[in-house]
Each structure stands twice: as structure tokens, then as C-alpha cells.
Amino acid sequence: MDGPKAQANKAPCGPAVVSLPDDSDVELNLVLDGLFEHLDQVATLLTNVIAASPMRMGKLKQRRETLHERFLKLDKAISMLKTLRNHFVPASALPSEIWRRIFRLAVVSLDDDALMSDSDPPESVTLPLCIHESSRTVITTVCHFWRDICMTIPSLWSHISGLPTKLQHVVLERYPTTPLRIYLWHMLSENLRLLQCAQSLRPRYTDLWWYNCDYSVISTHEQLNLPARDVNVLTLASYSRIPIHPNSGCTLFGNDTPHLQSVSLFGLDWVPLNRFVTITQLLIRNCSWSNPFSTILGVLSGTPQLVDLVISEMTDGQPGEAAAESEAAGKIVLKGLRRLALRDIGAQDVAQLLSRLELGPQTVIVMNESDVLVSGHIGVLPEGLSHFPLMMPTQMQLTLCHGGHCMGSQELSFVAVNQNAGVILRERRVVPVDKGYDFLTRIFQLSCLRDLWYLETCYHLPGNTPWPSRAWSSILPELIAVENLWIFDSSLPHIRHSLDDIDWRAEATPICPQLARITILLSWRSAPVDEVMAHLIAIQKRLGFRYLTVGYLPQYAEATRCRSDGDPHFDSVEYVHFDTMPPIVPPWPDLSLLPDLPRACWPSIQDETSQIPPFVRLY
Numbered sequence: 001m002d003g004p005k006a007q008a009n010k011a012p013c014g015p016a017v018v019s020l021p022d023d024s025d026v027e028l029n030l031v032l033d034g035l036f037e038h039l040d041q042v043a044t045l046l047t048n049v050i051a052a053s054p055m056r057m058g059k060l061k062q063r064r065e066t067l068h069e070r071f072l073k074l075d076k077a078i079s080m081l082k083t084l085r086n087h088f089v090p091a092s093a094l095p096s097e098i099w100r101r102i103f104r105l106a107v108v109s110l111d112d113d114a115l116m117s118d119s120d121p122p123e124s125v126t127l128p129l130c131i132h133e134s135s136r137t138v139i140t141t142v143c144h145f146w147r148d149i150c151m152t153i154p155s156l157w158s159h160i161s162g163l164p165t166k167l168q169h170v171v172l173e174r175y176p177t178t179p180l181r182i183y184l185w186h187m188l189s190e191n192l193r194l195l196q197c198a199q200s201l202r203p204r205y206t207d208l209w210w211y212n213c214d215y216s217v218i219s220t221h222e223q224l225n226l227p228a229r230d231v232n233v234l235t236l237a238s239y240s241r242i243p244i245h246p247n248s249g250c251t252l253f254g255n256d257t258p259h260l261q262s263v264s265l266f267g268l269d270w271v272p273l274n275r276f277v278t279i280t281q282l283l284i285r286n287c288s289w290s291n292p293f294s295t296i297l298g299v300l301s302g303t304p305q306l307v308d309l310v311i312s313e314m315t316d317g318q319p320g321e322a323a324a325e326s327e328a329a330g331k332i333v334l335k336g337l338r339r340l341a342l343r344d345i346g347a348q349d350v351a352q353l354l355s356r357l358e359l360g361p362q363t364v365i366v367m368n369e370s371d372v373l374v375s376g377h378i379g380v381l382p383e384g385l386s387h388f389p390l391m392m393p394t395q396m397q398l399t400l401c402h403g404g405h406c407m408g409s410q411e412l413s414f415v416a417v418n419q420n421a422g423v424i425l426r427e428r429r430v431v432p433v434d435k436g437y438d439f440l441t442r443i444f445q446l447s448c449l450r451d452l453w454y455l456e457t458c459y460h461l462p463g464n465t466p467w468p469s470r471a472w473s474s475i476l477p478e479l480i481a482v483e484n485l486w487i488f489d490s491s492l493p494h495i496r497h498s499l500d501d502i503d504w505r506a507e508a509t510p511i512c513p514q515l516a517r518i519t520i521l522l523s524w525r526s527a528p529v530d531e532v533m534a535h536l537i538a539i540q541k542r543l544g545f546r547y548l549t550v551g552y553l554p555q556y557a558e559a560t561r562c563r564s565d566g567d568p569h570f571d572s573v574e575y576v577h578f579d580t581m582p583p584i585v586p587p588w589p590d591l592s593l594l595p596d597l598p599r600a601c602w603p604s605i606q607d608e609t610s611q612i613p614p615f616v617r618l619y
Contacts, residue, residue, distance in 0.1 A: 035077075086143065099149045107136045107156050124209070124235040124264040125283035125310050125597060131159040140167065154178040161185065179206035179230075184213075207233040214238040215248050215270040228253035228260075237266040249273040271295055275302030283601070285312040293349045297356060300332050307336060307594065310601045311353075312343040335360040338594060341601050343368045354388055362589045365390055366422040368603055385443075390421045392445045395584045397453035397609045400471075408432040408467045415609050416444065417586045422605055432467065436474040446478050453486040453584070455521075456494070457613045472498035479512045485545075486519045486582065489526045492535035499542045510544075517547035519582070523612070524555035533566030546571040551578045553612060583610035 086092065108131055136156055140147040150156055154175040157168045161183035164172065172178060182205055205228070210218075213236045228234075234257070251273040262281040265272065269288045276282070282303060289295040292314045300306070337359055342350055350367070359365075367390060385391050393416035401411045414425040430439045440446060454475070456468060472495050479485075487495075499511070518539075520532060529550065536548060548570045552560050560577070567573045583606040 086145075092145075096149055096152070099146070100153050103139055103146075103150055103153060103156065106139065107132050124233075124237075124262075124266070125281050125308065125601065126207075126233050126235070126262045126264065126595075131156065159183065181207035181209065184208070184210045205231055207231070209233075209235045209237075211237045212239065213268070215250070218250050218252070218270060228257050230259055231257055232259055233262045234260060235264040235266070236268060236272070237264075238268050265299075272299070277302060278305060279303055280305055280307040281595075282306055282308070283310040283312070284314065285310070287314065289314075293352055296349075296353065297332060300334070300357075304333070305336060306334050308339045308341075308597065309334070309337060310341040310343070310597070311345055312341070312601065314345040314349060331356055331358040333358045334363075337363045338589075338591065339363075339597070339602060340365045341368065341597070342366070343601065351385055351388070354385075354390070361420070364420050364422070364586075364588045364591065366424070366602060368424045369426065386445065389418070390423060391416075391443060392418055392448050393423070394418045394448050394587065395451040396444070396449060397455065397584055398440075399453075399455045399457060399613045401457050408470075410437075410467070410471065412439065415584060415605060417584060417588075417605060418448065419587050420589075422586060422588075424603060424605075424608060432470065435470060437471050438474065440475060441478055447481060449479065449482055451484045451486075451584070452479065452482050453581075453609070454491065455486070455613055456488060456491050458490075468494040469497035469501065473501050476511050479515070480509065481514055482512055483514050483516050484519070485512075485515060485517070486521060488521050488523065489532045489535075492520075492532065492539065495539055496535060499539065512543050512545075515543055515545045517549060518545050519549040519551055521551045521553055521578070521581075522556045522558075523553045524557050526556060526558065528558055529561050529564050530566070533564050537566055537569050540569060548572070549574045549576055551576050551582070553578055553581075555612075580610040581612050583607075 136150065140150050151167070151171050151174070154171060155178070157164075157171045158178050159181045160168075172180075208228070208231050218236070231253075234252075248270045249272070250270055253274075255274050257274070257276075258278060260276060260278050263276055263279050264283040264285075265287055266283070266285045267287060271289065276299075282299070284296060284299070287295075296311065296314070300309075334357055337357075340357075340359070340363060342353075342365070354365075367385075395418075396414065396416040399413045409429055409431045412425075412428045412430060414423060414428075416423045430437065458468075468491075472491075476495075476498060518536065520536065522529075522532070526532070532550070550573065552575070560575070562575045563573075586605045
């Protein structure tokens with residue numbers, strides 16, 4: 001049989017409470033009872049002594065020296081009693097692994113701001129982990145037990161952005177194979193100090209985040225002697241406002257990065273000359289290159305394994321030179337690319353980039369334009385791309401507001417998707433052409449459009465305003481394949497007027513011949529259901545749709561109904577309560593197994609289209 005020592009060695013680690021034998025329990029109670037009796041006696045004696053002989057300065061030092069050792073023993077006894085009390089609280093029965101999970105949740109988290117922000121793309125395509133050092137400090141100073149558990153969680157100590165603390169140094173020496181995240185913020189001398197201290201731990205550097213990385217800093221990188229063979233994630237960011245070396249190049253780490261998976265280039269005024277043959281993720285954002293189009297293509301020529309590519313905030317370079325080079329050069333093959341995100345980049349560069357890439361059938365392209373254009377029309381970017389499959393939607397949500405700077409102007413936002421692409425255009429302004437509108441046909445090919453959300457967000461328009469009806473007159477003849485139409489009830493009078501204006505005999509084909517269902521969305525400003533049904537019955541005589549859905553949005557203030565007198569005019573009528581706007585669900589290939597991208601880089605189409613747009617009151 002195993003002896004007591006062997007049995008102790010087999011005991012599981014952690015704070016699990018071991019039941020005390022009966023005799024030890026009794027002995028402990030006797031000792032504590034005796035201690036408390038003595039403490040009562042000491043308290044009585046001290047009360048009498050203090051009352052009978054007030055302390056004088058001459059005896060103060062002598063009494064203090066006499067009692068010093070006793071006070072130390074008393075402090076130790078109090079500490080032991082507190083430890084004993086803490087040992088028997090219910091939380092002490094939790095296994096150590098539970099505590100480790102709790103501490104990880106308290107200290108380590110994803111950068112939620114970078115993940116959820118729609119407007120501010122982060123510097124890196126890889127979502128950074130945040131180590132909340134203040135939380136770690138609090139936890140490690142509560143008690144020895146908590147500190148000891150934290151020292152068994154190397155991930156809590158794996159971020160190095162300054163000289164490691166003594167405790168961090170101890171933990172990393174104990175776990176020398178812990179993958180580290182190194183953050184370089186400083187000039188050469190400070191980075192050298194940090195790396196020399198960190199390299200003494202002989203760790204594996206898997207993430208390197210290098211900020212303030214302009215050309216004057218990166219040109220000294222060989223002096224850092226930074227090993228990069230184990231690096232998986234590389235982020236290079238510069239915040240220099242003035243590009244000093246826009247055409248300078250530099251090859252990092254001797255091009256010896258066999259395990260590199262993710263590279264992010266933000267704000268650089270120089271060009272990395274590495275061939276990133278192993279990477280699967282690449283972000284290029286706001287780099288100050290004199291000819292961004294050709295430079296991006298040069299970087300992509302060495303990235304055959306790419307799965308995710310994000311290009312953001314790249315301004316137009318020299319279109320003439322880029323076009324000439326495009327005609328002379330061949331295509332760049334990226335058959336494994338799954339996601340291509342284009343955000344706020346130049347019009348010519350988008351067209352030329354897409355014309356130079358040879359992509360596989362599983363690639364999904366999302367173009368996200370957030371900048372507001374006020375030049376009086378939608379702009380050259382969508383028109384320049386109108387012949388690409390990117391602009392051939394099967395589903396589209398169009399949100400528009402009539403009125404503005406000039407008569408008939410409209411402010412538009414688009415979300416459009418097809419089997420392999422998505423387009424988001426926000427806050428564009430268009431004006432009528434020959435008393436009508438051609439913005440949809442100028443930028444989109446509508447022959448494949450099946451589902452249309454046409455959301456007019458104005459109410460109380462002047463009764464003689466013709467522009468909403470003229471917009472419908474321009475759009476309806478183009479909807480040759482639309483099967484489902486979602487609209488607010490405020491659009492119904494405009495549709496009726498537009499149908500009266502259209503010369504039906506001049507139309508070669510029926511208007512909206514495939515339209516099967518209209519979904520009417522009722523909000524807080526909607527008319528009563530009977531009035532809505534009267535409009536729909538009149539429209540059905542011209543468009544011939546057979547199915548109707550009446551959708552109550554959360555703001556609807558009238559009494560909700562589940563039937564009306566107009567129901568028999570349709571083959572089927574549904575009355576539905578919607579918590580949000582019915583969203584677009586993209587028919588894309590499955591992307592669920594790919595890592596999360598920041599929302600500003602890869603926006604959620606469903607979230608984007610599920611928001612109920614605000615209404616604008618115009619008089």
C-alpha cells in the first residue's frame with residue numbers, strides 16, 4: 001500500500017478541501033477555544049492597565065520594544081485565522097481549473113471595439129486580444145492562493161509591451177514555450193531594451209505588433225536581431241502624416257518567416273518587399289504609396305495562399321500608368337481566396353484590381369463605401385463597376401429620402417448581394433434626369449434581381465410633390481425578374497400615381513411580370529389597415545401579384561388585426577409581427593469556419609439590413 005507521502009503526491013492540485021479526521025477537528029476546536037479565552041483575559045488586563053496608568057513619553061519606547069515580538073506573533077496569528085476562515089468558504093471548494101477559467105475571462109478578452117465598430121477599421125485584420133493589466137494586478141494581490149493560480153496561467157502574462165514585471169518574468173521563465181505577443185512602440189534604443197529583456201526568456205514569438213513603424217524605424221530592424229521564424233501574426237503600422245519614403249522598400253527578417261499566417265500593413269510610407277508565400281490573411285489600409293494599384297498587385301503576386309484579403313482607404317494613384325501596366329501584365333491567380341473586402345478605395349483601382357485577379361468560384365467580394373458624396377450624383381465608382389458581376393444583385397435593400405439641396409434630389413443608401421458579392425453604398429445623392437431617375441440602371445444590372453426592399457423614409461410630403469411617383473415610374477419597368485417587394489405603406493400612393501403615368505401600351509412586356517408577393521411594413525405613422533388594403537387592391541389590378549404579407553413593426557400604434565375585408569382579393573394574406581426589419585440573408589458559400597474579421601472590414605449584411613431606418617418629416 002502507498003504510504004502517506006505517496007498518497008499526498010497523488011492528490012489533485014487545487015483548493016479542494018480535504019476533510020479533517022475527527023481527532024484533528026476536535027483538537028483544532030480546543031486550541032481555538034483556549035485562544036479565545038486568553039484573548040478575553042488579555043483584553044480585560046489591557047483595559048485595566050490603560051485605565052490605571054496613562055502612557056508617558058518616557059516609557060513609550062521601552063513598552064514598544066517589549067511588545068514588538070509579541071505583536072508580530074499576534075499579526076501572524078490573525079493572518080492564520082483569516083486563512084483558516086477563507087479556507088472554509090464555499091468558493092474554496094472550486095477546482096483550480098474553474099478558477100483559471102474565471103481569471104481568463106476577467107483578464108483576457110477580444111478587442112470588442114475593434115470587432116464591432118462599423119466606422120473605424122482597426123490597424124490589423126487579426127482581432128487583438130486585450131490583457132487588462134489592472135484586473136490582473138487586482139487578482140494577484142487578493143491572496144496568495146489567487147496569485148499562485150494566476151501564475152499557472154501563462155496566457156495572462158504573454159503580452160509584452162514594456163519591460164516585463166518581476167512576477168511576469170518568473171511566470172515566463174517557468175513556461176518557456178509560451179507563445180508571446182510582442183508590441184513594439186518605441187524608437188530603436190527602447191525596443192532594444194525590451195527585446196533584450198524578453199529574449200532572455202527564450203520564448204517563441206508568435207505575434208509581432210510593430211507600431212510607429214515608419215521607414216526611419218524599419219530601416220534599423222536588422223540591429224534588433226528579432227527572430228521571426230515562429231511568427232504567425234505580423235502587424236506593421238505607421239501614423240506618420242507626411243509620406244517621406246513612398247517608394248522605398250525593405251525586406252524584413254531576411255524573408256525567413258516560414259510560419260507567417262497573417263500580415264497587416266497600416267499607414268506605411270514604405271513598401272515591404274517580402275514574398276509572403278505562406279500567409280492566408282492580408283490587410284492593406286491607408287498606405288501612402290505613390291502608385292497604390294501597382295504596389296498592391298506587386299504584394300499580391302507573392303501571396304498564393306491567401307484566404308482573406310482586405311484593402312481599405314487606398315486613394316487613387318496614377319490611373320493612366322496603372323491602366324497601361326494592367327494591359328501589359330498578366331493576371332494574379334488567387335484561387336484559394338474566400339473573402340475579398342474593398343472599403344473606401346479609389347474607383348479606377350477597384351475596376352483594375354478586379355480585372356487583374358483570377359479568383360475561384362468560392363470567393364465572396366464585399367465592397368463597402370462609407371464616404372458621403374455631395375457632388376450631385378452617385379459618383380464614378382459604382383458606374384465604373386457596372387459591368388462586373390459584383391453589380392448584378394439578386395437581392396437589394398434601397399433606403400431613400402426625398403428632398404435635399406435641389407428639386408427632386410434624393411439621398412440613397414444601397415445594400416445589394418448576389419451569390420458571390422455584396423455592395424454597401426451609404427448616403428449617396430442623386431438628381432432626376434429628364435424628369436425621371438436612372439440611378440439603378442446606371443450602376444446595377446437588374447436582370448437577376450429577385451427581392452427588393454424599397455424603403456422610403458419621408459412622410460408628410462407636400463401633396464403636389466411628383467418626385468416619389470417619378471422614381472417609381474423609372475424603376476418599375478426595370479424590375480423584370482423581381483418576385484418579392486418590401487415597402488412601407490407610405491409608398492402605396494406613389495406607386496398608384498406612377499402606374500397611372502406609365503404608358504402601358506408602349507411597354508413591350510408587362511410591368512413586373514414575375515412579381516408574386518408584396519410585403520407591406522406598417523410603422524408608427526402608418527394608415528389604418530383598411531386604407532392600406534384599398535391601395536393594394538387598386539395596385540393588384542395593374543401588377544397582378546397574388547400574395548400579400550402585412551407586417552407590423554414594433555412602432556405600429558394602431559390596433560393590429562389578423563384579417564380585413566380586402567383579403568379575398570388575394571390568393572393568400574399573412575399578418576405578421578416583425579421585431580426588426582426583415583433582413584437580407586446573403587446566398588453566399590459557407591464562411592462560418594473562417595476566423596472573424598472586424599466588422600468595419602467585413603460588415604454583416606444581415607445586421608446592416610435589419611435596422612429600421614429613421615423617418616424624416618418633410619413639409
